[in-house]
Amino acid sequence: MTELGPGDASLLRKVNTKVTLRALRHEGAATLTRLGRITGLSRQTVEAVLDELAERGYVRELPPDEGVMGRPARRFAFRADAGYVVGMEIGGDGIVAALADLNGEVIAWRRAEVSGDATAHERLEAARRTSQACVDGAGVARRQVWAVAAGTPGIVDRTGRVSLAITLPGWTGVDLAGLAGRWLGGTALAANDANLAALAEHWRGSARHASDVVYVLTGHRTGAGILIGGRLHPGRTGAAGEIGTLRQVGWEDAARELVKESSAAEVFEAALNGDREAARRVDHYAERLAIGASALALAVDPELLVLGGGHSRAGDVLLEPLRRHLAELCVSAPEVVASTFGDEGVALGAVRLALDHVEREILGI
Amino acid sequence: MTELGPGDASLLRKVNTKVTLRALRHEGAATLTRLGRITGLSRQTVEAVLDELAERGYVRELPPDEGVMGRPARRFAFRADAGYVVGMEIGGDGIVAALADLNGEVIAWRRAEVSGDATAHERLEAARRTSQACVDGAGVARRQVWAVAAGTPGIVDRTGRVSLAITLPGWTGVDLAGLAGRWLGGTALAANDANLAALAEHWRGSARHASDVVYVLTGHRTGAGILIGGRLHPGRTGAAGEIGTLRQVGWEDAARELVKESSAAEVFEAALNGDREAARRVDHYAERLAIGASALALAVDPELLVLGGGHSRAGDVLLEPLRRHLAELCVSAPEVVASTFGDEGVALGAVRLALDHVEREILGI
DNA sequence: CCGACATACGTGAATTGGTTACATAAGTGG
DNA sequence: CCACTTATGTAACCAATTCACGTATGTCGG
Structure with missing residues (x-):
């Protein structure tokens, strides 16, 4: 599963960056000393890592806490607004789109109804409009969207193409990932709706x-x-x-x-x-x-x-x-x-899929 | 899946040890320079790693190759005989036991027939005798056996207990892993026979x-x-x-x-x-x-x-x-x-399971 | 037998990343 | 204003790795 390459010295920094970032995201906001205790790393290492992350824009330094004993500590927080992802459901009843920050907090929902017998083109147009409106309406620049994921009924292959869909007219053969990538910036992914809903439940729901x-x-x-x-x-x-x-x-x-x-x-x-x-x-x-x-x-x-x-x-x-x-x-x-989520599960799972991709490919977690 | 801890410097050495050992096992025998090229590590690092492994007994230095140009290179090989594993099938027709070295080369087979309506005790006794004879007969000391795995019909839980077996009388409830651990040294594992056969096919067979x-x-x-x-x-x-x-x-x-x-x-x-x-x-x-x-x-x-x-x-x-x-x-x-393997598949898969355990727990691969 | 060549070994300096120890800074609380 | 608390800053040190370069040890051709 995990490809294992040789380790030059910089591998250490990568590993420790991941560990620190993970701890910081878990904490929300934390001081250097606290992060050191959590991760098991020395304060100096954590500081070096965070300064580097701040430089790259993934982390922000906060004003120190007030009213506590001792010298004020430098506090840091993950910049959840450094980028965004969009998750959407393109289903038989309509479209659901969700815009989320890098913490997975959904900051905008958008829905549109599409009748079950709409053509593939109509459905795709509705999806494009809805997803774009979701991003634009929230005041987020489209190039700030790092990844998009869409869930849909039917079988979706590894490349994001719908290889078989019985319930939606003309849906078989649609290159969903390819199209969604053109609607918004970033990488685009597509998957089966039930799979994504499962992911959502595992992320924040019953599972x-x-x-x-x-x-x-x-x-x-x-x-x-x-x-x-x-x-x-x-x-x-x-x-x-x-x-x-x-x-x-x-x-x-x-x-x-x-x-x-x-x-x-x-x-x-x-x-x-x-x-x-x-x-x-x-x-x-x-x-x-x-x-x-x-x-x-x-x-x-x-x-x-x-x-x-x-x-x-x-x-x-x-x-x-x-x-x-x-x-x-x-x-x-x-x-x-x-399930915990009603008709938001698929879009939420799509958000999670997009985040997974971002964390793996861009943040390197 | 992979738990990620913080990295002090020694993590690098661990990673590079794994990479080197993997390359060495893949090559069979290799010189320092060659291993360096394969792994992407410097010759010095490979040398340090191998000297350490030789010290711990996992690797042996071979006499240099003759008849080649240039200064003779130090050659190393993985010591497949540093330890052994036993894989066995305890089935309805009888027992199959295989003794294998750390490369997974089977150096001894042993079989015994047990009738389908034998009691659990009879079956277990046959398994004990067969596995012990397999090891003893090959001239391997029992304490040289690092792990044992057994495959059997029925449902085997995570602890290696048979939680349900319809086809074998009295078999439900047998703590197979616990017993097998007492027959021979090392850790003992147990699993369903079909699962192990699948593992064997993936290892060296059709899959x-x-x-x-x-x-x-x-x-x-x-x-x-x-x-x-x-x-x-x-x-x-x-x-x-x-x-x-x-x-x-x-x-x-x-x-x-x-x-x-x-x-x-x-x-x-x-x-x-x-x-x-x-x-x-x-x-x-x-x-x-x-x-x-x-x-x-x-x-x-x-x-x-x-x-x-x-x-x-x-x-x-x-x-x-x-x-x-x-x-x-x-x-x-x-x-x-x-399938590639006939009635040896289950025992072979058990060997693979035992090796997986050894590589993960002992060699740390 | 000997010089040319090929190839690997050996050593030392430089680099990167990390840790420990301790002095110093910057707050709070009486 | 002084004691106390907590975090920062700095220096010394360590571990692992790489690079550069000199040296050792074999084969090959005459």
Whole structure:
């Protein structure tokens, strides 16, 4: 995994820069002495590292704390506003774009509705407009955007091209990463929506403490994303988790059956209120989900299964039968929880993906 | 994944030791100058590193090459005989033990038959005797054995305990790692057999060039192992890949149906010779395999699917229908190949697991 | 046998990065 | 205004590495 090269002396400085930067970002703002204690490095080393980082613009010196004993200490903070990233969801219902600083704090959201049968061109135009408006509206210069990531239904290959999308017309073959790179500055990435939502849950949601996670995205479409060792596992073609395509699983029409004539929310509501027929439909839907989820859970044996997407808002009405069916199917079923994020999960995961890229490539963390 | 600590100066030496040792092991034997060129380090550094390694006993100086121009260069080689590891399979048919040096060269095999309905105690005794005989017979002192690993059917948890085994009587609950540690010296590890076989294929077999691999172990029992990023993916409970337990998959009795009254080899042979009924049975078996394999392939989206275990010897008679059924079930089916190792795969994978442990913990690679 | 050549070894100085120890500076609190 | 607390600044030292250059030790051709 980690390529290991020979170490000349400057490798040490690189390592210590990473360690210091990580500690500083974790602390928010800190003095030299404190950073030294945390990292295990000497104060002098930390000082040298921070002066260098300040020079490069990644770190800012703050005015010293007042009212404390002793000589005032130099304080530093990571410059989260040194750059920005954009994460977006390009889905069947519309576009969600989020602008975040280098700490991952989202400073602007933007949404746009796009009908499910819009052409690829219309959808892409909406995405371009929405992402650009999100950045411009926040008063951030486009060249300040270091990376962009987009999540979308369907299979997205390693280069960021949509290699297969059944639910969106004309979507197969779209070079999403290539296009998004032209809308804004910086590197552009694209990935499957469920995968990104999984990433978001691991970052700040229900899956914070798990490293192997299966995420099941419910809604009009049913999909899944997999995290292994806390990292995205896209697979060779980007199709990892696309268990729904297996006929035996029946994810294709699971959602359709659930919402036959009423809305999903109504069905869940009715089931909660004791409607036997609604309860039966929810149970049947849960069983369908469980079959696919159990295949994933048996394959990956994750610590956690997160239920996300539109229908996860139903909560225990859906979670309880899902847990029950899953327990029947798995030797040792994983814990099942609802996702923390609603319809912001995919865009948030895209932010995280873009940040990962920035931290790896630019900050060298 | 990688924990990153602060770097004092000695970190550099550690890194360069690893790089040098890796290069040396790759070369077999090499001069200082050559190692310097390969690693990108200066000759002096390489020399200091190797002198240190020689002192610690990991490396040996060889007599210089003769008949070449210029001043004879100091030559070094990794001391593969500085320690040994044992890998073993404890299966339903019997025991396979392999003793290997630190280069992974197997210097002794040992086998013992144990009937499928032997008690756990009998099986363990056979394993103890076989592994000890393997080491003693090769003239290696038991304290020279740095690590032992064992593969077995069933689910093996992270501590090396068999948490569930259906096929072997009394096997559930056996603390395999704990016991194996007492038979021989060193650390002891235990894992699922299919997982280890997958590791062996990645190490020296059909899966050498793939990093994400699904391995399907055929035979009396059908199981699977998963490699992600070239590393074992055991999952939370060690049950990753145990898709066979899903009823819809039908791995439980797939093998039983194939061999109804004749032996598996006979069925394959007959199918090859144009026997329609045999071909139908093989096709049905392949379909059963493909259903489970496709679930794994869709979940993991691997680069390669390796078919191993007893029935993989059948070759194309089985591979061809498997590929066909897999292509029907998967969006983009992975390449399917037969395993390189027959009944030695599990023990060989155990050797690799033990070596991984040694390299990580002792050599610090 | 001997000189030319090729190649590797050996040594010392310079560089980079890091640590420890201790004197000094700059605040707070009575 | 003095004691106290805490951080900074400086100097000496160490560890690991590289570069430059001189030296050693073999082969090859006559």
